[in-house]
Amino acid sequence: MAQKPSKIREFQKRFPDEDSCLTHLMRTRFGERFTCFKCLKESTYYRVRGRRSFECEHCGYQVYPTAGTPFEKTRTSLRDWFYVMFLFCTTRNGVAAKEVERQLGVTYKTAWRMCRLIRLYMGYVDGDFPLGGPGKTVEADETFIGGRDLNGVPDDKAVVLGIIERGGDVVTRHVPSRRKAHVIPHVVNFVKPGSRVHTDEAKAYNLLTETYGFDHEAVDHSAKEYVRGDVHTNSIESFWSQVKRGINGTYVWVSKKHLQLYLREFEYRHNLRKQPALMFELLLQAFPKVRVE
Numbered sequence: 001m002a003q004k005p006s007k008i009r010e011f012q013k014r015f016p017d018e019d020s021c022l023t024h025l026m027r028t029r030f031g032e033r034f035t036c037f038k039c040l041k042e043s044t045y046y047r048v049r050g051r052r053s054f055e056c057e058h059c060g061y062q063v064y065p066t067a068g069t070p071f072e073k074t075r076t077s078l079r080d081w082f083y084v085m086f087l088f089c090t091t092r093n094g095v096a097a098k099e100v101e102r103q104l105g106v107t108y109k110t111a112w113r114m115c116r117l118i119r120l121y122m123g124y125v126d127g128d129f130p131l132g133g134p135g136k137t138v139e140a141d142e143t144f145i146g147g148r149d150l151n152g153v154p155d156d157k158a159v160v161l162g163i164i165e166r167g168g169d170v171v172t173r174h175v176p177s178r179r180k181a182h183v184i185p186h187v188v189n190f191v192k193p194g195s196r197v198h199t200d201e202a203k204a205y206n207l208l209t210e211t212y213g214f215d216h217e218a219v220d221h222s223a224k225e226y227v228r229g230d231v232h233t234n235s236i237e238s239f240w241s242q243v244k245r246g247i248n249g250t251y252v253w254v255s256k257k258h259l260q261l262y263l264r265e266f267e268y269r270h271n272l273r274k275q276p277a278l279m280f281e282l283l284l285q286a287f288p289k290v291r292v293e
């Protein structure tokens, strides 16, 4: 998890202290001037000393810019939150709670909770939208993740379904099994009608043409056929490699219970891979109007 020193300096310059983070949050969510929620006059809100709030210049009504964001009700400083989000956006392989514990000097429990909440928030910001469409190709594939727990005891592997638009976004789902009842509904849900769908030879996918009318083609991995013309599942395979490098290298082991959250983190970075500068920016701007839970 090596961040470029120049990137870190950029971060430190932009957010040198708690105040700069709080002001950023206030301006991003509410703007420079806005209609006061209480007196309804056009107002500039000024920082209240000693609190995480700003007050109306006319009536003194206070607004807490962290309200409704993932940072509400935490004792962790906003700057620490921003910094950990920055770490998540400037790595390819993920951020270990142990590393956050070390860098921020917080307890492991706090570090772990921060990472969890940031993954949740990344999932919220990324969203899941249907992929493909007429003339576009979508690949669907499952992979197995895990296998041993922290003590080296064999564990059931988790099955993860991935759906990716070639050259575009990815959506993942941790599913109970590879059976068609667990796989096909997601494919139908996340692939737009008229898409070409490429998969391996798993029988479940035959339904895509027979029942759902997709233009479906498969390569037969069991017969060592990986590419036939432009039919292949290379995009999703390469996403799986990235996920596995992160999970095996950084996280070592991820319980099934939390797997989907980790996947959202990898989805987020994948879906913004062509605009790396936006990765952190979006997290700084997409604060929900309702609380994320």
Ligand SMILES: [Zn+2]
Residues within 6 Å of the ligand: 036, 037, 038, 039, 040, 041, 043, 056, 057, 058, 059, 060, 061
């Ligand atoms: Zn007011």
